[in-house]
Amino acid sequence: MQHFASFLDISERVARERDLREAKETLDRRVAARTERLRQANERLQEEVKRRQRTEAALRDALAPGQEDIRYRDFLVREVHHRAKNALQLAVALLSEQARHVDSPACRDALEAAMGRLRRVGGVHALLTYQSGTPDVIDCPDYLRRLCREMEGSLSLSGERVTLEVDARRRRCGVRTSWSHSA
Template sequence: MTKQKEMEEQIATSLREKEILLKEIHHRVKNNMQVVSSLLFMQARSTQQPEVRDILLESQNRIRSIALVHEKLYQSEDFKRIDYKDYLEKIAHHIFESYQISPGTILLKVRSEDVFLSIEKAVPLSLIINELITNSIKHAFPKGLSGEIRIDFSLENSRYRLIYQDSGPGIPDKGAIEKPDTLGMQLIRGLAGQLNGTVRYETYQGFGYIIEFPA
Protein backbone atom coordinates (compact mmCIF):
# COMPACT_ATOMS: atom_id res chain seq x y z
CA MET A 1 0.00 0.00 0.00
CA THR A 2 2.90 2.33 0.78
CA LYS A 3 4.41 1.88 -2.70
CA GLN A 4 1.01 2.39 -4.31
CA LYS A 5 0.51 5.60 -2.34
CA GLU A 6 3.96 6.83 -3.34
CA MET A 7 3.17 6.15 -6.99
CA GLU A 8 -0.14 8.00 -6.71
CA GLU A 9 1.62 10.99 -5.15
CA GLN A 10 4.27 10.96 -7.89
CA ILE A 11 1.57 10.90 -10.57
CA ALA A 12 -0.32 13.74 -8.87
CA THR A 13 2.89 15.79 -8.59
CA SER A 14 3.70 15.14 -12.25
CA LEU A 15 0.23 16.28 -13.32
CA ARG A 16 0.51 19.47 -11.27
CA GLU A 17 3.90 20.23 -12.82
CA LYS A 18 2.51 19.70 -16.32
CA GLU A 19 -0.45 21.98 -15.56
CA ILE A 20 1.90 24.70 -14.32
CA LEU A 21 4.07 24.30 -17.42
CA LEU A 22 1.06 24.44 -19.75
CA LYS A 23 -0.25 27.53 -17.98
CA GLU A 24 3.14 29.19 -18.35
CA ILE A 25 3.25 28.34 -22.06
CA HIS A 26 -0.16 29.93 -22.71
CA HIS A 27 0.90 32.95 -20.65
CA ARG A 28 4.11 33.43 -22.65
CA VAL A 29 2.38 32.94 -26.00
CA LYS A 30 -0.22 35.53 -25.00
CA ASN A 31 2.48 37.99 -23.90
CA ASN A 32 4.50 37.53 -27.10
CA MET A 33 1.43 38.09 -29.23
CA GLN A 34 0.55 41.15 -27.19
CA VAL A 35 3.98 42.59 -28.01
CA VAL A 36 3.46 41.97 -31.74
CA SER A 37 -0.05 43.42 -31.52
CA SER A 38 1.23 46.55 -29.76
CA LEU A 39 3.98 47.05 -32.36
CA LEU A 40 1.45 46.84 -35.19
CA PHE A 41 -0.83 49.29 -33.40
CA MET A 42 2.01 51.77 -32.88
CA GLN A 43 2.99 51.47 -36.52
CA ALA A 44 -0.62 52.04 -37.59
CA ARG A 45 -0.80 55.22 -35.52
CA SER A 46 2.44 56.56 -36.96
CA THR A 47 1.58 56.17 -40.65
CA GLN A 48 -0.13 58.93 -42.61
CA GLN A 49 -1.46 56.57 -45.29
CA PRO A 50 -5.05 55.39 -44.61
CA GLU A 51 -4.68 52.18 -46.65
CA VAL A 52 -1.51 51.18 -44.80
CA ARG A 53 -3.16 52.04 -41.47
CA ASP A 54 -6.12 49.78 -42.27
CA ILE A 55 -3.86 46.86 -43.22
CA LEU A 56 -1.86 47.22 -40.00
CA LEU A 57 -5.00 47.48 -37.85
CA GLU A 58 -6.49 44.40 -39.49
CA SER A 59 -3.29 42.45 -38.83
CA GLN A 60 -3.20 43.72 -35.26
CA ASN A 61 -6.77 42.57 -34.63
CA ARG A 62 -6.03 39.12 -36.06
CA ILE A 63 -3.08 38.74 -33.71
CA ARG A 64 -5.12 40.06 -30.79
CA SER A 65 -7.95 37.59 -31.43
CA ILE A 66 -5.49 34.68 -31.11
CA ALA A 67 -3.82 36.23 -28.06
CA LEU A 68 -7.20 36.45 -26.32
CA VAL A 69 -7.71 32.71 -26.80
CA HIS A 70 -4.43 32.00 -25.00
CA GLU A 71 -5.33 34.56 -22.33
CA LYS A 72 -8.62 32.77 -21.67
CA LEU A 73 -6.82 29.42 -21.51
CA TYR A 74 -4.25 30.86 -19.11
CA GLN A 75 -7.01 32.17 -16.84
CA SER A 76 -9.07 28.98 -17.02
CA GLU A 77 -8.93 26.03 -14.67
CA ASP A 78 -9.26 23.81 -17.73
CA PHE A 79 -6.29 24.49 -20.03
CA LYS A 80 -7.87 22.61 -22.93
CA ARG A 81 -11.07 24.62 -23.44
CA ILE A 82 -12.31 28.20 -23.11
CA ASP A 83 -15.67 29.71 -22.26
CA TYR A 84 -16.53 31.01 -25.70
CA LYS A 85 -19.58 33.02 -24.67
CA ASP A 86 -17.43 35.38 -22.61
CA TYR A 87 -14.77 35.48 -25.33
CA LEU A 88 -17.23 36.62 -28.02
CA GLU A 89 -18.09 39.85 -26.25
CA LYS A 90 -14.45 40.59 -25.40
CA ILE A 91 -13.13 40.23 -28.94
CA ALA A 92 -15.99 42.28 -30.42
CA HIS A 93 -15.44 45.18 -28.01
CA HIS A 94 -11.69 45.10 -28.66
CA ILE A 95 -12.26 45.45 -32.42
CA PHE A 96 -14.64 48.36 -31.80
CA GLU A 97 -11.97 50.07 -29.70
CA SER A 98 -9.25 49.55 -32.30
CA TYR A 99 -11.41 51.30 -34.92
CA GLN A 100 -12.38 53.99 -32.40
CA ILE A 101 -16.09 53.24 -32.68
CA SER A 102 -17.95 55.64 -30.40
CA PRO A 103 -20.02 53.92 -27.68
CA GLY A 104 -23.58 53.37 -28.83
CA THR A 105 -22.82 53.87 -32.53
CA ILE A 106 -22.92 50.16 -33.35
CA LEU A 107 -25.18 48.11 -31.11
CA LEU A 108 -23.72 44.67 -30.45
CA LYS A 109 -26.07 41.82 -29.52
CA VAL A 110 -24.41 38.52 -28.60
CA ARG A 111 -26.52 35.49 -27.83
CA SER A 112 -24.66 32.31 -27.00
CA GLU A 113 -25.16 29.13 -25.09
CA ASP A 114 -22.59 28.15 -22.47
CA VAL A 115 -20.22 26.64 -25.00
CA PHE A 116 -16.64 25.56 -24.31
CA LEU A 117 -14.28 25.21 -27.28
CA SER A 118 -10.86 23.60 -27.63
CA ILE A 119 -7.99 25.76 -28.85
CA GLU A 120 -8.11 23.90 -32.20
CA LYS A 121 -11.64 25.21 -32.77
CA ALA A 122 -11.42 28.49 -30.88
CA VAL A 123 -8.56 30.01 -32.91
CA PRO A 124 -10.04 29.54 -36.43
CA LEU A 125 -13.51 30.60 -35.26
CA SER A 126 -12.08 33.68 -33.53
CA LEU A 127 -10.31 34.75 -36.71
CA ILE A 128 -13.54 34.26 -38.67
CA ILE A 129 -15.46 36.48 -36.24
CA ASN A 130 -12.69 39.08 -36.41
CA GLU A 131 -13.00 39.20 -40.22
CA LEU A 132 -16.80 39.44 -40.11
CA ILE A 133 -16.86 42.30 -37.60
CA THR A 134 -14.08 44.13 -39.44
CA ASN A 135 -16.00 43.77 -42.70
CA SER A 136 -19.14 45.24 -41.09
CA ILE A 137 -17.26 48.21 -39.64
CA LYS A 138 -15.58 49.00 -42.97
CA HIS A 139 -18.45 48.37 -45.38
CA ALA A 140 -21.77 48.31 -43.51
CA PHE A 141 -21.09 51.22 -41.15
CA PRO A 142 -18.37 53.41 -42.71
CA LYS A 143 -17.60 56.91 -41.46
CA GLY A 144 -19.34 56.45 -38.13
CA LEU A 145 -22.71 55.27 -39.44
CA SER A 146 -24.86 53.64 -36.77
CA GLY A 147 -26.24 50.13 -36.95
CA GLU A 148 -26.49 46.77 -35.29
CA ILE A 149 -24.47 43.55 -35.25
CA ARG A 150 -25.95 40.29 -34.01
CA ILE A 151 -23.99 37.15 -33.22
CA ASP A 152 -25.77 33.92 -32.28
CA PHE A 153 -23.71 30.87 -31.34
CA SER A 154 -25.24 27.52 -30.45
CA LEU A 155 -24.73 23.77 -30.40
CA GLU A 156 -27.38 21.68 -32.14
CA ASN A 157 -27.25 17.97 -32.99
CA SER A 158 -23.49 17.76 -32.39
CA ARG A 159 -22.85 20.73 -34.69
CA TYR A 160 -21.90 24.27 -33.78
CA ARG A 161 -23.76 27.05 -35.56
CA LEU A 162 -22.64 30.67 -35.81
CA ILE A 163 -25.17 33.13 -37.23
CA TYR A 164 -23.73 36.55 -37.97
CA GLN A 165 -25.83 39.51 -39.11
CA ASP A 166 -25.40 43.24 -39.54
CA SER A 167 -28.02 45.85 -40.42
CA GLY A 168 -26.01 47.42 -43.23
CA PRO A 169 -26.96 47.62 -46.92
CA GLY A 170 -25.79 44.06 -47.64
CA ILE A 171 -23.91 42.90 -50.72
CA PRO A 172 -25.89 43.29 -53.96
CA ASP A 173 -23.55 41.03 -55.96
CA LYS A 174 -23.80 37.53 -54.49
CA GLY A 175 -21.02 36.42 -56.82
CA ALA A 176 -18.61 38.51 -54.75
CA ILE A 177 -19.40 36.19 -51.84
CA GLU A 178 -19.30 32.94 -53.77
CA LYS A 179 -15.98 33.87 -55.42
CA PRO A 180 -14.37 36.24 -52.93
CA ASP A 181 -11.34 38.22 -54.03
CA THR A 182 -10.66 40.01 -50.74
CA LEU A 183 -8.25 38.58 -48.19
CA GLY A 184 -10.87 38.72 -45.43
CA MET A 185 -13.44 36.67 -47.33
CA GLN A 186 -10.79 34.19 -48.47
CA LEU A 187 -9.71 33.78 -44.85
CA ILE A 188 -13.29 33.09 -43.74
CA ARG A 189 -13.67 30.26 -46.24
CA GLY A 190 -10.20 28.86 -45.54
CA LEU A 191 -10.69 28.93 -41.76
CA ALA A 192 -14.12 27.33 -42.06
CA GLY A 193 -12.40 24.57 -44.01
CA GLN A 194 -10.00 24.05 -41.09
CA LEU A 195 -13.06 23.46 -38.92
CA ASN A 196 -14.49 21.01 -41.49
CA GLY A 197 -17.36 23.44 -41.65
CA THR A 198 -19.68 25.03 -44.17
CA VAL A 199 -20.23 28.71 -44.98
CA ARG A 200 -23.51 30.09 -46.26
CA TYR A 201 -24.33 33.68 -47.15
CA GLU A 202 -27.81 34.82 -46.21
CA THR A 203 -29.64 38.04 -47.01
CA TYR A 204 -31.45 39.26 -43.92
CA GLN A 205 -32.00 42.99 -43.54
CA GLY A 206 -28.32 43.42 -44.33
CA PHE A 207 -25.27 41.18 -44.49
CA GLY A 208 -25.43 37.69 -42.97
CA TYR A 209 -23.36 34.53 -42.66
CA ILE A 210 -24.17 31.09 -41.27
CA ILE A 211 -21.18 28.94 -40.39
CA GLU A 212 -21.62 25.37 -39.17
CA PHE A 213 -19.00 22.85 -38.09
CA PRO A 214 -18.90 19.56 -36.16
CA ALA A 215 -18.48 19.51 -32.39
Protein backbone atom coordinates in the same frame (compact mmCIF):
# COMPACT_ATOMS: atom_id res chain seq x y z
CA MET B 1 -22.56 -38.84 79.49
CA GLN B 2 -25.01 -37.20 77.49
CA HIS B 3 -24.91 -36.80 73.82
CA PHE B 4 -26.65 -34.30 71.85
CA ALA B 5 -27.10 -34.74 68.17
CA SER B 6 -28.71 -32.51 65.68
CA PHE B 7 -29.26 -33.26 62.10
CA LEU B 8 -29.68 -30.57 59.54
CA ASP B 9 -30.30 -31.40 55.97
CA ILE B 10 -27.86 -29.22 53.96
CA SER B 11 -28.10 -31.16 50.76
CA GLU B 12 -30.23 -28.42 49.23
CA ARG B 13 -27.65 -25.79 50.13
CA VAL B 14 -24.82 -27.94 48.77
CA ALA B 15 -26.75 -28.43 45.53
CA ARG B 16 -27.27 -24.69 45.19
CA GLU B 17 -23.59 -24.03 45.81
CA ARG B 18 -22.67 -26.69 43.26
CA ASP B 19 -25.11 -25.16 40.71
CA LEU B 20 -23.70 -21.73 41.43
CA ARG B 21 -20.12 -22.98 41.04
CA GLU B 22 -21.04 -24.69 37.74
CA ALA B 23 -22.79 -21.54 36.48
CA LYS B 24 -19.74 -19.48 37.40
CA GLU B 25 -17.43 -21.92 35.63
CA THR B 26 -19.70 -21.91 32.56
CA LEU B 27 -19.78 -18.12 32.58
CA ASP B 28 -15.99 -17.95 32.99
CA ARG B 29 -15.54 -20.34 30.04
CA ARG B 30 -17.96 -18.30 27.91
CA VAL B 31 -16.22 -15.02 28.86
CA ALA B 32 -12.82 -16.56 28.12
CA ALA B 33 -14.03 -17.87 24.73
CA ARG B 34 -15.59 -14.52 23.85
CA THR B 35 -12.45 -12.68 24.99
CA GLU B 36 -10.34 -14.97 22.79
CA ARG B 37 -12.61 -14.36 19.77
CA LEU B 38 -12.38 -10.60 20.37
CA ARG B 39 -8.58 -10.82 20.69
CA GLN B 40 -8.38 -12.74 17.40
CA ALA B 41 -10.73 -10.28 15.68
CA ASN B 42 -8.62 -7.40 17.00
CA GLU B 43 -5.46 -9.05 15.63
CA ARG B 44 -7.13 -9.50 12.23
CA LEU B 45 -8.22 -5.85 12.24
CA GLN B 46 -4.73 -4.70 13.18
CA GLU B 47 -3.28 -6.79 10.34
CA GLU B 48 -5.86 -5.31 7.94
CA VAL B 49 -4.97 -1.79 9.05
CA LYS B 50 -1.26 -2.52 8.53
CA ARG B 51 -1.98 -4.06 5.11
CA ARG B 52 -3.99 -1.01 4.06
CA GLN B 53 -1.31 1.35 5.32
CA ARG B 54 1.29 -0.55 3.29
CA THR B 55 -0.99 -0.41 0.24
CA GLU B 56 -1.56 3.34 0.69
CA ALA B 57 2.17 3.93 1.05
CA ALA B 58 2.85 1.87 -2.08
CA LEU B 59 0.19 3.82 -4.00
CA ARG B 60 1.61 7.14 -2.80
CA ASP B 61 5.09 6.04 -3.84
CA ALA B 62 3.81 4.86 -7.21
CA LEU B 63 1.84 8.07 -7.84
CA ALA B 64 4.50 10.48 -6.59
CA PRO B 65 6.51 10.59 -9.85
CA GLY B 66 3.29 11.06 -11.82
CA GLN B 67 2.18 13.90 -9.57
CA GLU B 68 5.55 15.57 -10.00
CA ASP B 69 5.24 15.15 -13.77
CA ILE B 70 1.78 16.71 -13.69
CA ARG B 71 3.03 19.69 -11.65
CA TYR B 72 5.94 20.16 -14.05
CA ARG B 73 3.65 19.87 -17.08
CA ASP B 74 1.28 22.44 -15.57
CA PHE B 75 4.23 24.75 -14.95
CA LEU B 76 5.34 24.36 -18.58
CA VAL B 77 1.82 24.99 -19.89
CA ARG B 78 1.54 28.16 -17.79
CA GLU B 79 4.95 29.27 -19.05
CA VAL B 80 3.96 28.67 -22.69
CA HIS B 81 0.73 30.64 -22.20
CA HIS B 82 2.63 33.46 -20.53
CA ARG B 83 5.15 33.59 -23.37
CA ALA B 84 2.40 33.49 -26.00
CA LYS B 85 0.68 36.41 -24.27
CA ASN B 86 3.96 38.35 -24.13
CA ALA B 87 4.68 37.60 -27.80
CA LEU B 88 1.24 38.89 -28.83
CA GLN B 89 1.69 42.04 -26.74
CA LEU B 90 5.13 42.60 -28.24
CA ALA B 91 3.76 42.18 -31.77
CA VAL B 92 0.99 44.71 -31.04
CA ALA B 93 3.53 47.15 -29.57
CA LEU B 94 5.80 46.81 -32.62
CA LEU B 95 2.88 47.37 -35.00
CA SER B 96 1.78 50.37 -32.94
CA GLU B 97 5.27 51.85 -33.10
CA GLN B 98 5.36 51.24 -36.85
CA ALA B 99 1.93 52.87 -37.29
CA ARG B 100 3.16 56.05 -35.57
CA HIS B 101 5.93 56.43 -38.14
CA VAL B 102 3.87 55.69 -41.27
CA ASP B 103 2.62 58.59 -43.37
CA SER B 104 0.12 56.67 -45.48
CA PRO B 105 -3.39 56.53 -43.94
CA ALA B 106 -4.10 53.27 -45.77
CA CYS B 107 -0.95 51.71 -44.36
CA ARG B 108 -1.77 53.01 -40.87
CA ASP B 109 -5.30 51.57 -41.16
CA ALA B 110 -3.85 48.21 -42.22
CA LEU B 111 -1.48 48.23 -39.24
CA GLU B 112 -4.35 49.19 -36.90
CA ALA B 113 -6.44 46.35 -38.33
CA ALA B 114 -3.54 43.93 -37.79
CA MET B 115 -3.18 45.17 -34.21
CA GLY B 116 -6.91 44.64 -33.68
CA ARG B 117 -6.68 41.08 -34.96
CA LEU B 118 -3.71 40.38 -32.70
CA ARG B 119 -5.59 41.85 -29.73
CA ARG B 120 -8.55 39.59 -30.53
CA VAL B 121 -6.26 36.59 -30.69
CA GLY B 122 -4.78 37.70 -27.35
CA GLY B 123 -8.25 38.14 -25.90
CA VAL B 124 -9.32 34.70 -27.06
CA HIS B 125 -6.07 33.27 -25.71
CA ALA B 126 -6.64 34.95 -22.34
CA LEU B 127 -10.24 33.76 -22.24
CA LEU B 128 -9.29 30.21 -23.09
CA THR B 129 -6.23 30.16 -20.86
CA TYR B 130 -6.91 32.19 -17.75
CA GLN B 131 -10.58 33.00 -17.47
CA SER B 132 -12.42 29.73 -17.96
CA GLY B 133 -13.41 27.73 -14.92
CA THR B 134 -11.99 24.55 -16.38
CA PRO B 135 -9.06 24.41 -18.76
CA ASP B 136 -10.83 22.49 -21.51
CA VAL B 137 -14.35 24.02 -21.43
CA ILE B 138 -15.49 27.62 -21.86
CA ASP B 139 -18.72 29.53 -21.45
CA CYS B 140 -19.72 30.18 -25.09
CA PRO B 141 -22.00 33.23 -24.58
CA ASP B 142 -19.32 35.01 -22.54
CA TYR B 143 -16.70 34.04 -25.09
CA LEU B 144 -18.82 35.34 -27.98
CA ARG B 145 -19.64 38.62 -26.21
CA ARG B 146 -15.97 39.30 -25.54
CA LEU B 147 -15.02 38.39 -29.09
CA CYS B 148 -17.73 40.70 -30.49
CA ARG B 149 -16.57 43.59 -28.28
CA GLU B 150 -13.06 43.10 -29.63
CA MET B 151 -14.36 42.97 -33.20
CA GLU B 152 -16.54 46.07 -32.76
CA GLY B 153 -13.45 48.07 -31.92
CA SER B 154 -11.54 46.95 -34.98
CA LEU B 155 -14.51 47.18 -37.34
CA SER B 156 -15.28 50.73 -36.20
CA LEU B 157 -11.87 52.03 -37.33
CA SER B 158 -13.32 53.31 -40.59
CA GLY B 159 -15.32 55.94 -38.70
CA GLU B 160 -18.68 54.21 -38.62
CA ARG B 161 -19.79 52.67 -35.36
CA VAL B 162 -20.40 48.92 -35.66
CA THR B 163 -22.45 47.16 -33.02
CA LEU B 164 -22.65 43.41 -32.71
CA GLU B 165 -25.24 41.70 -30.54
CA VAL B 166 -24.96 38.23 -29.10
CA ASP B 167 -28.12 36.31 -28.37
CA ALA B 168 -26.79 33.06 -26.98
CA ARG B 169 -28.04 30.64 -24.38
CA ARG B 170 -25.85 29.35 -21.63
CA ARG B 171 -23.78 26.65 -23.23
CA ARG B 172 -20.35 25.34 -22.58
CA CYS B 173 -18.16 24.02 -25.35
CA GLY B 174 -14.77 22.42 -25.65
CA VAL B 175 -11.70 24.57 -26.16
CA ARG B 176 -10.82 22.82 -29.42
CA THR B 177 -14.22 23.70 -30.86
CA SER B 178 -14.10 27.33 -29.75
CA TRP B 179 -10.48 27.80 -30.80
CA SER B 180 -11.15 26.48 -34.31
CA HIS B 181 -14.03 28.96 -34.69
CA SER B 182 -11.94 31.91 -33.58
CA ALA B 183 -9.34 31.59 -36.31
